[in-house]
Amino acid sequence: MDSDFYLTIVSFGRDKKHVESKIEELSEKSRRRITLIGETDYDQLEQYYQNTDIYVGMGTTVLDASIRGIVSIPVEAY
DSSP: OOTTOOEEEEOOSTTHHHHHHHHHTSOHHHHTTEEEEOOOOGGGGHHHHTTOSEEEEOTHHHHHHHHTTOEEEEOOOO
């Protein structure tokens, strides 16, 4: 695994506990590379775009990332 690879997840809602439990199942080494951030105001997302190489998201945030030249992958809610 590339030592410069990190995953930041900005998520909230009914399945957040499920995401947390899946992260806990990973090795300690993998967990250290993952940051789970809860509910975030739209205006605060800019700080995450600045350090992003690949963005996976939905709605307007995918457009925002794309405009900044970030490779973006749209997903469907639920």
